[in-house]
Amino acid sequence: MTRLSPFNVVSLTLGFVFLYVPMLILVIYSFNASQLVTVWAGFSTRWYGELLSNDAFLDAAWVTLRVAVISSTIATVLGTMAAYVLVRGGRFMGRTLFSGMIYAPLVMPEVITGLSLLLLFIGLGLDRGVLTIVLAHTTFSMCFVSVVVSSRLVSFDRSLEEAALDLGASPWDAFRLVTLPIIAPAVISGWLLAFTLSLDDLVIASFTSGPSATTLPMKIWSSVRLGVSPEINALSTILIGLVTVGVIAASLASKHAALRAKRDEQAAARAA
Amino acid sequence: MRRAVLIAVPYFWLLALFLIPFAVVFKISLSDIALAIPPYTPTAKDGIWTMLSQLDFENFVFLTQDDLYWKAYVSSLQIALISTVLTLLVGYPMAYAMARAPEQWRPTLLMLVILPFWTSFLIRVYAWVGILSGEGFLNQFLLWIGIIDAPLTILNTNIAVYIGIVYTYLPFMILPIYSALDRLDGSLIEAAEDLGCSRIRAFWLVTIPLSRNGIIAGCFLVFIPALGEFVIPSLLGGSGTLMIGKVLFEEFFSNRDWPVASAVAVILLLILIIPIVLFQRNEQKQVEDGS
Numbered sequence: 001m002t003r004l005s006p007f008n009v010v011s012l013t014l015g016f017v018f019l020y021v022p023m024l025i026l027v028i029y030s031f032n033a034s035q036l037v038t039v040w041a042g043f044s045t046r047w048y049g050e051l052l053s054n055d056a057f058l059d060a061a062w063v064t065l066r067v068a069v070i071s072s073t074i075a076t077v078l079g080t081m082a083a084y085v086l087v088r089g090g091r092f093m094g095r096t097l098f099s100g101m102i103y104a105p106l107v108m109p110e111v112i113t114g115l116s117l118l119l120l121f122i123g124l125g126l127d128r129g130v131l132t133i134v135l136a137h138t139t140f141s142m143c144f145v146s147v148v149v150s151s152r153l154v155s156f157d158r159s160l161e162e163a164a165l166d167l168g169a170s171p172w173d174a175f176r177l178v179t180l181p182i183i184a185p186a187v188i189s190g191w192l193l194a195f196t197l198s199l200d201d202l203v204i205a206s207f208t209s210g211p212s213a214t215t216l217p218m219k220i221w222s223s224v225r226l227g228v229s230p231e232i233n234a235l236s237t238i239l240i241g242l243v244t245v246g247v248i249a250a251s252l253a254s255k256h257a258a259l260r261a262k263r264d265e266q267a268a269a270r271a272a
Numbered sequence: 273m274r275r276a277v278l279i280a281v282p283y284f285w286l287l288a289l290f291l292i293p294f295a296v297v298f299k300i301s302l303s304d305i306a307l308a309i310p311p312y313t314p315t316a317k318d319g320i321w322t323m324l325s326q327l328d329f330e331n332f333v334f335l336t337q338d339d340l341y342w343k344a345y346v347s348s349l350q351i352a353l354i355s356t357v358l359t360l361l362v363g364y365p366m367a368y369a370m371a372r373a374p375e376q377w378r379p380t381l382l383m384l385v386i387l388p389f390w391t392s393f394l395i396r397v398y399a400w401v402g403i404l405s406g407e408g409f410l411n412q413f414l415l416w417i418g419i420i421d422a423p424l425t426i427l428n429t430n431i432a433v434y435i436g437i438v439y440t441y442l443p444f445m446i447l448p449i450y451s452a453l454d455r456l457d458g459s460l461i462e463a464a465e466d467l468g469c470s471r472i473r474a475f476w477l478v479t480i481p482l483s484r485n486g487i488i489a490g491c492f493l494v495f496i497p498a499l500g501e502f503v504i505p506s507l508l509g510g511s512g513t514l515m516i517g518k519v520l521f522e523e524f525f526s527n528r529d530w531p532v533a534s535a536v537a538v539i540l541l542l543i544l545i546i547p548i549v550l551f552q553r554n555e556q557k558q559v560e561d562g563s
Contacts, residue, residue: 109500
């Protein structure tokens with residue numbers, strides 16, 4: 001399976017051109033001096049300056065960051081618990097319903113989730129703001145965390161946990177000292193996934209936020225509706241840059257960790 | 273005891289913030305509109321019997337009387353279906369080529385597919401506005417190489433919506449298919465070829481059926497969210513693009529008719545129940561096959 005046919009090469013090339021050219025154009029034209037976004041008028045960083053002096057954008061970015069950090073952290077704890085229950089919990093009453101509630105939010109259209117949460121918050125008389133967005137984001141992102149973590153839990157050797165229990169560890173110690181270190185990479189990627197989903201969300205945040213809290217995607221949406229603007233191109237470039245650096249750093253770190261694990265294994269094999 | 277706590281915490285969280293909200297939506301879809309805030313008159317105050325006697329299906333009747341909603345459901349289904357097929361046609365060859373690529377390239381290729389997924393959805397849709405518009409980059413390019421004489425109108429049509437959905441949902445199609453193909457045992461294809469199958473026949477008879485779970489998962493991951501999509505039809509589609517997500521959003525925020533918006537959501541949910549259950553079964557089966 002390791003010989004690429006010309007057809008394979010062509011489909012990969014065209015596919016990646018399709019995926020990357022739109023973003024590349026966005027990045028290039030964020031350095032355009034002209035107000036007209038489709039006409040090149042020389043290099044300039046003017047739009048970055050205007051963006052950074054725009055308080056409304058900075059406030060929105062701060063709200064978004066707070067919501068994302070809090071909601072992804074709670075979602076990671078709840079999602080890991082849910083994954084553990086699904087994979088290791090055995091049978092319990094309402095298990096089917098539980099697994100349905102984990103998988104359904106993954107594909108549920110955002111307009112439905114947003115509308116239903118808003119009507120619940122109004123029914124409860126909760127003031128809409130940062131708190132309600134955090135509750136909403138935690139709910140859908142914990143399901144993503146749970147799917148990521150449970151795929152890792154399924155694949156690892158259960159006898160390691162059993163050995164710890166046999167040797168007298170309490171279930172909590174077995175989880176903390178054996179299971180958690182093994183599933184840690186999945187827990188971390190679950191957190192990152194929850195964090196990005198929260199940063200990215202427009203529809204659910206629009207439904208669940210009140211006048212006191214505007215998130216960055218909501219701010220972007222209100223200016224994008226009026227057409228293409230160079231300030232948004234600059235903002236997009238900053239976000240794309242941050243994500244690229246983050247993803248590359250994460251993949252280098254995991255490669256490094258894998259190499260180290262391999263070295264340790266070889267050393268152990270030599271010692272034995 | 274500890275196990276009960278472990279189960280109860282995520283369970284009740286999801287019950288309270290995922291399942292109960294649907295009950296609220298359902299209830300409000302059966303209430304009357306009133307101009308107070310919240311703009312509906314609650315129908316469940318004095319016990320279940322009065323509530324049941326006061327239920328009215330007015331909002332659902334209204335949905336059947338107005339052409340707009342009916343057309344929006346049909347055209348959403350159509351758009352979601354066509355875009356799912358297009359995404360499969362673009363995604364399968366890519367996933368296939370990735371699975372055949374040399375081992376040391378695969379992590380990089382996988383990262384290149386995942387990277388756009390981490391980037392803001394809104395920004396990726398927005399990027400196409402500048403490309404597809406009348407004086408956008410695509411038209412400039414096509415005019416320059418001389419394929420067309422006059423700019424094409426693509427932005428604000430359904431074609432732009434298809435492009436937007438394929439573009440943003442492509443990673444969701446590629447990843448499950450890739451993981452199915454990656455697990456596929458290459459010797460099965462060699463066996464088919466040794467037994468006289470042509471390469472293309474071996475592909476149809478062996479590779480496609482063995483990657484079926486990946487194809488199913490990918491199609492659901494694209495089809496279900498695309499059906500309720502709001503951002504893509506609002507930014508790239510035109511006034512002629514009817515999609516139910518957009519109708520619901522406007523019903524709620526512009527017309528402020530909450531009971532009708534809730535009725536629209538209830539029907540969308542009913543349409544989605546079958547694909548969602550099938551998707552969940554497929555995922556569950558794969559988790560269990562893995563263990």
